[in-house]
Structure formats: C-alpha cells, structure tokens
Amino acid sequence: MTLQQLVNSIQHLSGTEADLSTLLAKLKAQESSLRQSQAALINCLRALDPVQHSLGYLYLLDATGSEGLPVHASEEFIGLAVGFLQTCSTVQIRMAPDKFVSVSRKLKEHLLVLHQPRRAVLPLRTALYKLAPSSDYVTPIHAEFLQVCTLAKCYNSAVPILQADISDVDPAKTAMTPRDLMLYCYYGGLIHIGRKSYAQALDLLLQGLTAPTMVVNAITLAAYKKYALVSLIHQGNLPPLPKYMPTTLQRSLKTECQAYQEFAAGYGVKSNDELQAFVTAKQAQFAEDGNGGLVRLALEAKTKRSIQRLTQTYLTLSLADIAQAANLRDAGQAELYVLRMIDAGDVHAQIDASQGMVRFLEDPEEYNSAAVVARLATTIDKSIHLAQKLQAVNNMVSCDKAYLNKLHVKERHSRYEDTSDMSDPMAEGRLSLA
Amino acid sequence: MEIDQPLELDVEAYAAGYTSHARTDRLLFISDKAGQTQLQLDALRLAAAELKKTENATRYLEVVERLNKRAPGCHPFDREWVDRVCQRSAQRHAQLESELAGYRTNLIKESIRMGYTDIGDQCYNTGDLANAFKYYSRSRDYCTTSKHIVNMCLSVIKVSIEQGNYVHVNNYVQKAEQTPDVQKDPVISGKLKCAAGLAALDNRKYKLAARKFTEANAEMGGQYSDVLSGQDVALYGGLCALASFDRSELKRCVIDNIQFREYLELYPAVREVVNDFYSSKYASCLMRLDRLAPLLQLDLHVHDHQAALLTAIRNKALIQYTVPFTSVDLRVMAAAFNTDVAGLEAELAGLIQVDQVAARIDSAAKVLIARHANQRRATFHWALQTAEDYLRDTRALLLRANLMQHDFMQRAPPGPSGRGGRQQMSPFGDHMMLRGAA
Missing domain, CATH: 1.25.40 (Serine Threonine Protein Phosphatase 5, Tetratricopeptide repeat)
Structure with a gap:
C-alpha cells in the first residue's frame, strides 16, 4: 500500500465506528513502513484534517515525531502536534491511547531540547483531559504534564490536576x-x-x-x-x-x-x-x-518547631530567651524567625519591640464561623461519597469469580492444614478491602 | 525549725536493726559505698565480727582480706576457726544428705520435706544461696499443710531477695498469698507485703511498691529483720508514696493509716518529710529530703532509685503547688521551694512540656497562669483531622486495590542482567535531568 492509498483510506474510513476499527487495523499493519518514509509524511498530513481524521492523523504524526531527536528539535512537528492535541477528536484518539501518549511525549521531548518546557504545559493539559475517560483516571500524560510543570516552575497550573482524586489505572484505556x-x-x-x-x-x-x-x-x-x-x-x-x-x-x-x-x-x-x-x-x-x-x-x-513548643509553655518570653531556647545567634535573629512565623500563621504572637518581649496568644480559631461549617459539610460529603465508592468496590470484589475461587480453595485447604497461603498479591489486596 | 547537718549514720545502731544475712549484707554494702572513711572501717569490722558468729567461712575470708588491705593488723585472721567451721559444715552436710537419702527410700513425706529444708538451711547458713534455693524449692512437692507451704515460700523469698532475683520473689509471694489462712496471720502477711514491695521497687513500679509497704501490718514490726527493719518499711513506703500517690491517696494510705503510722514513728525523719509534704511545707520537706539523700545512697535496696524518687517527689510538689491557683507569682513560689526564679522557671517549663502542669509562664511578669483546655476547639480539630486521615487512607487504599486489579507491578526486564538492584536504574531515562529542579 502506498502512502497515497493510505491517505485515501484514512479520508474514507474516518466516519463510523466500524470504519474506524478497519482503519485502525490497517494503520497497525503499516506502522513500520510509515516510519521509513518520514519526510513524505509531513505533506500527507497537510491533506488530512486533524479534527475529522484524528486517528489517521495520529499515526502519521507519531511516525514523523522522532525525527531529529534527541539532538535537534523540529518546529514543524511542534506546531502540528500542538494544533492536533488542541483540536483532535476524543473518540478517535481513545482508540489508540499508546500512540496518543507517544505523540504527547514526543512533543515534550522536542520542547525540552529547545529548553522551552513552558510551551508544553497547555497542550499537554488539554491532551490529558482528552485521554482520561474521567477525572478518576490517571494517564501517562499526567506524568509528562507534571514534569513540564516542574521544569517550567508553573506549579499552580498543575494544582487542578493534582486535586482530582485518582483511583483508576486502566492500561487498556490509557496505556498506563x-x-x-x-x-x-x-x-x-x-x-x-x-x-x-x-x-x-x-x-x-x-x-x-x-x-x-x-x-x-x-x-x-x-x-x-x-x-x-x-x-x-x-x-x-x-x-x-x-x-x-x-x-x-x-x-x-x-x-x-x-x-x-x-x-x-x-x-x-x-x-x-x-x-x-x-x-x-x-x-x-x-x-x-x-x-x-x-x-x-x-x-x-x-x-521553628522549638519556637512553637515555647508557645505551649510561655505567655511572654523575651527575644533573648527565645534565641537561647531555640539555639539561635541573638535576639535579632529570633525576632526575624518569630516575625516570619507569625506571617505564615505558624504561631500566634505579638512582638513588643520596645521591651524585646514576645507575647504568645492562643489560637484565634474558635470553629464558630460559616467557613468552618462549610468545611465540615464538604468533608462529610466527601466521606460519604468515598464510603459509597468503597462499598461498590467491595461488592464488585465479592462477586469476582477469581476471588471466590481463591477463597473456596483456601477454605478447603484450611480444613486439612492450618497454614494459609497468602503468597498471591491479588488475593491479599482484595482481602484487605473486604 | 531544727535543720542541721546531714544525718550521720551510726553503724552499730543501724546494724542492730537487722539479723543474720541482712546485717552483714548491709554492712558490706555500706563499706562498698562509703569510700575510704572511718565509716567503711567500722562497717567492715562489725561485719567481720558478725560473720565469725555464723558458719559462713568463705564470706569471712573475703571480709578479713579486705579489712587487712584497708587497715593492716586491726583484725587478726583466725585460721583455726575457719578450718573448724569448714570441717564442721562439711560433716553436717554429709550427714544431712545421708539422712535425706534414708527418708527418700522410706517415702515418708514429712521427713523428706524436713530433710530438704534442713539441707536448705545448712546451705543458706554457709552462704551457698544457689543450692539453698534449690533445696528449698524441692521441698515444695512434699508440703502437706498450708503452714509448710508458707514457710517454704518465705525461705525461697528470703534467698531470692538476697540473690536479687525478684521474679522468683513475685512468684512465691503470689503462691504464699494463695494458701488459706495466710491473711489471718498479720506477721506473715506483713512479710509477704514487704517482699512484694521490694520486688516492685526493684522493678521501678513505685506506686505498687508504695501500696504494698503501706499495707504492711504493724504487728510485723521488726520481725522481718533478716530482710528489712521497721525503719526500712517506713523509708521505702514513705518515699514511694510521696513520689506516686496523689493527695487523697496519701491521706488515706499514709497519714490516716494507723498501721503504717507505727512504722513512721520508728523513723522520725521520714515522718516529718511526709507531714511537711502533706501540709504543703515544701521548702522544709525538700530540705529534709536532701539531708536524707546521703543515707539513701548507703541503703542496699533504695540506692539505685534515690535520684528517680527524689526527682519525682520534687515534681509532685511543684505540680501540687500550682494546681489550686489560676495564677502563681513565681517569686513567691521560688521562696516556698527555696530556689531562685530562673531555676524554678526552667523546672516548670520542663513540666509543662511533658503535660504535667496545665499552665503557661508569663516570663515578663514572672507569673504562672493556669490554662484550661478548650474542649470544643479540641473536638473540632480532632474531628476534622480524623476525617482527613480517613479520606486520605481510603483513597490510597482504593488506588492500591486498583493497581492490584490491573496487575500493575514493575518487573525486572528479562535478560542476563537478572534481578539486580542497581542495574534497574534506567527507567528514569531522560527524567534524570530533573535532579535539582525542586
């Protein structure tokens, strides 16, 4: 099959689900020949639409991706990949999660060669949302995304991703x-x-x-x-x-x-x-x-901890005494520490600079504000939600055929001998759930 | 208030409170602790004289040797006596053994018991504690009446205390206390209480020790002098009680305890300490304790625990002093404890940090201010903390279970490199460049 034929079939087979499966089989068969004709692929890509022909586009893009690496970066590939990750069709790329991960990874590698990790942050975030079936799932792009966030020091853009409670790795869906x-x-x-x-x-x-x-x-x-x-x-x-x-x-x-x-x-x-x-x-x-x-x-x-301990013991204490108790150089350094800790909310205190005294106060939190009630309510909600999830998993496990078989065998064993066989990690993990 | 020099130890009077092994053991212990003083010499001389009345020739040899090293020529060595004693005890031992063998062939239970007891006594007198223990405990199988059992137990306890084997002491005290009628005899039950008290003291269970000593019956008096004297009961019981009892217990078990008060009368110094403590005269109480300290150092049983007991009593006093007040002026308190403000502040800070005193120190005004725990706040804090722990642990659990479900396990790649630790470093790959990024 020539490249042109392949492009044609991509264009024709990007409609229904059945067509896409046929296409996927074809693409898999052509994988190695694709890799040999990298240069021509860029032109083929121009003939395809990243939104409509996402699956085919993905395979071709992946085949072009390793060019030049790890020494040179290709701006052309970066441009195409960024555009593709932003616009591609979620349904189609989930058919080939491994390729999708591979394209994301290659984009990251190209940008790392250029020392511009910041450019990868947004495309990768879009990509991981597209790949993950829900926020319960963790994908390989999560790791890549967090890496570029670390390198680009964009810690805050990673927060929403980290706050989602991941509880599912499914290699079939995410190539994890x-x-x-x-x-x-x-x-x-x-x-x-x-x-x-x-x-x-x-x-x-x-x-x-x-x-x-x-x-x-x-x-x-x-x-x-x-x-x-x-x-x-x-x-x-x-x-x-x-x-x-x-x-x-x-x-x-x-x-x-x-x-x-x-x-x-x-x-x-x-x-x-x-x-x-x-x-x-x-x-x-x-x-x-x-x-x-x-x-x-x-x-x-x-x-800091030794200063915090002092707050449990003293109501007022001179800065010099604090310096001595916390093993600091002098009162000045102690003042600096206490000041910083007050700012950070680590201690509750007032400094009387004229007399060099620190007055430690009780924690002002009285737990009587609306914010506390709201916090309690959300925590309770979360706990209930999680308990339900746990119950669901528990039910699923107790209906699991392999688990029941295992249990049955063990019961029969223990009737004759007392040594229980716990070597199988599967059974162990599930038992701890039950 | 008559606060004078540290108490002097009158060795002869002290030794008179004990009989048999306890007397020599204590004298020798004093000579070990006293250093090169007149006290040491007196103690050794008395011990030598005492040992010469017994059949313990080996011990006598040791003591005379030490005495001659310390002050040559002050005690002539009686070679003839030693030979005679050794010969006599060997003869007696052989005679008892043959008698016992005779009883055993005739299978007369009572005679066998007596035979074992006699050999035990003989070994005990010659200072062979290990064998004495062996024979005494063997006589156990042949005891028929509860009186026999109690006697056997008391003998074993005596030997075990001398050997310092307090596990046996506890066992046999329990055995003896289980026999019927023992509670009716005040002397025997008193002895057992004291033995249990010594075992608890050795185990650093001061509260238990205090309870045991204060339960000892007054009628026992000095009748346990082959182990401890009445003064000792007052001393050990008093110190342990001060260190571990709270105020109401102290009142009930010590001050109002008529039986124990008789022991306290034997040892006025301890009585005064206890009374001062209870009437909150801490300065004089602590001063009296300081004067007692050198004597405690010379005591066979309490010397190891002296520091711990005195610190505990001092802390107890500090805590009790602060309890009734919402605020305490440190200067007044320091005067009451006969110490300076800075030292007191440090002591109190230490106690606050280990949660013994619920208060905070106002170091500027030198005032201690009581602090009342805010239950409501603590409950809220605790509830939120628990919820967060639950959420975190459950999430981690779910994820781990999911990993198991998908058989998500990193395995060594196949190949000749095998399952080495270091060779598997490659998975980091390009990520290694991240080192230092954080």
Whole structure:
C-alpha cells in the first residue's frame, strides 16, 4: 500500500465506528513502513484534517515525531502536534491511547531540547483531559504534564490536576505503565513541595513508594529521599513506612539512602550544631541528589518547631530567651524567625519591640464561623461519597469469580492444614478491602 | 525549725536493726559505698565480727582480706576457726544428705520435706544461696499443710531477695498469698507485703511498691529483720508514696493509716518529710529530703532509685503547688521551694512540656497562669483531622486495590542482567535531568 492509498483510506474510513476499527487495523499493519518514509509524511498530513481524521492523523504524526531527536528539535512537528492535541477528536484518539501518549511525549521531548518546557504545559493539559475517560483516571500524560510543570516552575497550573482524586489505572484505556504512575507520584510530590503543601506531597510520595514492584528503581529511591526530608520538615520525624511496602524496596533503602536515614534518626535527638556538622559532612551527597534545599529547610523547621513548643509553655518570653531556647545567634535573629512565623500563621504572637518581649496568644480559631461549617459539610460529603465508592468496590470484589475461587480453595485447604497461603498479591489486596 | 547537718549514720545502731544475712549484707554494702572513711572501717569490722558468729567461712575470708588491705593488723585472721567451721559444715552436710537419702527410700513425706529444708538451711547458713534455693524449692512437692507451704515460700523469698532475683520473689509471694489462712496471720502477711514491695521497687513500679509497704501490718514490726527493719518499711513506703500517690491517696494510705503510722514513728525523719509534704511545707520537706539523700545512697535496696524518687517527689510538689491557683507569682513560689526564679522557671517549663502542669509562664511578669483546655476547639480539630486521615487512607487504599486489579507491578526486564538492584536504574531515562529542579 502506498502512502497515497493510505491517505485515501484514512479520508474514507474516518466516519463510523466500524470504519474506524478497519482503519485502525490497517494503520497497525503499516506502522513500520510509515516510519521509513518520514519526510513524505509531513505533506500527507497537510491533506488530512486533524479534527475529522484524528486517528489517521495520529499515526502519521507519531511516525514523523522522532525525527531529529534527541539532538535537534523540529518546529514543524511542534506546531502540528500542538494544533492536533488542541483540536483532535476524543473518540478517535481513545482508540489508540499508546500512540496518543507517544505523540504527547514526543512533543515534550522536542520542547525540552529547545529548553522551552513552558510551551508544553497547555497542550499537554488539554491532551490529558482528552485521554482520561474521567477525572478518576490517571494517564501517562499526567506524568509528562507534571514534569513540564516542574521544569517550567508553573506549579499552580498543575494544582487542578493534582486535586482530582485518582483511583483508576486502566492500561487498556490509557496505556498506563507502572513507571508512569511512579513518575506521576514523584513529580506530583515535587510540585506539592514547591507549593509548600507538604502534607499532600507526603501522601503522593508515599503512594509512589508503596506501589507494588519487584525491582528497585531510581524513581522510588529519589522519592524516598524527598519523602524522608519532607516528613522531617512537616512532622519533625520520619514515621516507619507501612507494612505493605514492597519488600525489595525495604531491603535496599538501608543501603541506598543511608545518609537520609541517619539524618532522620539524629533529627529529633541531636543538637542543631551536631546536625549542621552532619549535613556539612554529607553535603556533597545531598547536593548531588538535588536535596540541598530541602535539608536546609529541615534544619530551619527544627528551629521553628522549638519556637512553637515555647508557645505551649510561655505567655511572654523575651527575644533573648527565645534565641537561647531555640539555639539561635541573638535576639535579632529570633525576632526575624518569630516575625516570619507569625506571617505564615505558624504561631500566634505579638512582638513588643520596645521591651524585646514576645507575647504568645492562643489560637484565634474558635470553629464558630460559616467557613468552618462549610468545611465540615464538604468533608462529610466527601466521606460519604468515598464510603459509597468503597462499598461498590467491595461488592464488585465479592462477586469476582477469581476471588471466590481463591477463597473456596483456601477454605478447603484450611480444613486439612492450618497454614494459609497468602503468597498471591491479588488475593491479599482484595482481602484487605473486604 | 531544727535543720542541721546531714544525718550521720551510726553503724552499730543501724546494724542492730537487722539479723543474720541482712546485717552483714548491709554492712558490706555500706563499706562498698562509703569510700575510704572511718565509716567503711567500722562497717567492715562489725561485719567481720558478725560473720565469725555464723558458719559462713568463705564470706569471712573475703571480709578479713579486705579489712587487712584497708587497715593492716586491726583484725587478726583466725585460721583455726575457719578450718573448724569448714570441717564442721562439711560433716553436717554429709550427714544431712545421708539422712535425706534414708527418708527418700522410706517415702515418708514429712521427713523428706524436713530433710530438704534442713539441707536448705545448712546451705543458706554457709552462704551457698544457689543450692539453698534449690533445696528449698524441692521441698515444695512434699508440703502437706498450708503452714509448710508458707514457710517454704518465705525461705525461697528470703534467698531470692538476697540473690536479687525478684521474679522468683513475685512468684512465691503470689503462691504464699494463695494458701488459706495466710491473711489471718498479720506477721506473715506483713512479710509477704514487704517482699512484694521490694520486688516492685526493684522493678521501678513505685506506686505498687508504695501500696504494698503501706499495707504492711504493724504487728510485723521488726520481725522481718533478716530482710528489712521497721525503719526500712517506713523509708521505702514513705518515699514511694510521696513520689506516686496523689493527695487523697496519701491521706488515706499514709497519714490516716494507723498501721503504717507505727512504722513512721520508728523513723522520725521520714515522718516529718511526709507531714511537711502533706501540709504543703515544701521548702522544709525538700530540705529534709536532701539531708536524707546521703543515707539513701548507703541503703542496699533504695540506692539505685534515690535520684528517680527524689526527682519525682520534687515534681509532685511543684505540680501540687500550682494546681489550686489560676495564677502563681513565681517569686513567691521560688521562696516556698527555696530556689531562685530562673531555676524554678526552667523546672516548670520542663513540666509543662511533658503535660504535667496545665499552665503557661508569663516570663515578663514572672507569673504562672493556669490554662484550661478548650474542649470544643479540641473536638473540632480532632474531628476534622480524623476525617482527613480517613479520606486520605481510603483513597490510597482504593488506588492500591486498583493497581492490584490491573496487575500493575514493575518487573525486572528479562535478560542476563537478572534481578539486580542497581542495574534497574534506567527507567528514569531522560527524567534524570530533573535532579535539582525542586
């Protein structure tokens, strides 16, 4: 089949669903020959309409995409891809999610070569909305999108995406891979850290850490390092990781992230000076992991926490005493810290500059405003909604044939011997649901 | 108020409160703790004289050796006596063993029990505690009356306390208390309470110890002198009670307790401490405790716990002082505790941080102001927090379940590289350039 014939059939077969399936089969068969005639493809694309012939357009576009990479970027491809992602037909591209992901990824790569990640933010956001069947789904484009947001420092444009509760990975619908999920968690965590919403960052990073895996990879290790430091900043300690962590990961954390674990172990007990000495000794390693800034923040958080503890103990305290209790240089530095903390809402206090005294106040939140009622109401709504969802999943699992078979076999086993076989992760995951 | 020098220890009077092993054990303990003082010399000399009345030749040899090292020539070594004692006890041991063998072949229960008890006594007298424990506990199978059982238990308890094995002490106290009639005998039940108290003290369960000592019957008096004296009951019970009882318990179990008051009368210093504490004269109470401290250091059972008990009592006093007030002037309080404002402030800050005192310090005006927990606020905060935890955990659970459903597991790529850890770093690929972006 020549290119012209292919273009013709694309033009004719882009109507009904049945036609599109035929077309998809044809395109799959032609994939390798398409890749060989890259140059001619650009011209063919001009003959096609990205909206009406989205499926065919997608395949041709994908075949042209790898040209020049990873050294040169092609403005022509970027232009075509951006236009396509914005306008293409949702129904058609969902027939070939892997190709759609591939085109999005190539667009990102081209723009990264040009060092212009910002240009990819909007097209990728449109693309991920088009690919995901609903906001419950996470797609590989999520990870790509979050990556460009991180690189372009457009943290805020990522917020709506991160706020959606993802609960479904369906490789058939979204061409998702485990690696994409880990990247999603990792970059999502980075963005939350960038926005200083540490609690959410911890949740997301932990999600990445606990994703089932047979092998240890660099993404999880990097995520663990961030997780350790952010928990120190946010909570002042590193809680033990949950039991359902993959065992391979548990084993290698000790060897791969030793400096971080030592830092966390010493964080609560060592004095500021000792910690500083430790950090200086391991500076190179922290810097190499790109965590120098977080380590510095963790040290600052320790000082802040000791000032916060003082508010529980004192009503008024002189700045000099604060400096001494929190191990700061002098009253001036203490004033700076307290001032910043008042601004951030970390403490409630007034500084009497003439006498050098700080007066700590009680938390003014009385929980009697309309905003609190609204917050309670939304939380309750969310909880009910989630409980329903949980119940639905539970019902689905209890009707699942494979699960029932498994249960049956186990019951029969346990009648003869007491050792229960829990080696199958499927059964285990479902049991924990039930 | 007669607050004078730290209390001096009169070794002879002190030793007179004890009999048998307890006397020598305590004297030797004092000599260990006293350093190179006259006190040490006195204690050693008394111990040597005491040991010569017993059959414990090994111990005697040790003590005389130490005594001669400390002050050569002050105590002549009696070689003849040692030889005689050793020979006599060996003979007696052999005789008892053969008698026991005889009883065992005849299977007379009562005689076997007595045989075991006699050998146990013999071992105990010669200082062989491990064997004494063995024989005493063997006699258990041949006990027929509850009196036998109680006697056996008391012997085992005595040996175990000397060995410092308080697990056995607890076991046998329980056994003895389960036998009928034991509660009716005030002396025996008092002994058992004291033994249980010692075990609790060793375990750092001060409240339990206080309860046990204060329950001890007054009629026991000094009759447990082979383990502890009446003064000891007052001392241990008083200190533990101050450290762990609240005000109403202190009133009920100590001040109004007629039985325990008789013990307190034996030890006026402790009585005064308790009374001062209860009538809120903290300065004199703490001062008296400080004077007691060197004596506690020389006590066989309480020396390890002295620091912990004294700190607990001091904290208790601080807490009790603050409880009734909505605001306290730190200067007045410091005077009441005989300390300075800065030190008091630090102590109070420590107590506030561990939630022992519900108050906040106004460091500018040097006033402590009570703080009342806002239940409503705490409840709101807690409810919202719980809801958020629930939402987060459930979402994570759903996603994890979904991963399982789609068998979403990263596996090692097939190939010769196998399942190594480090080789699998490639999945990061182009994403590695992101390092440092955050």
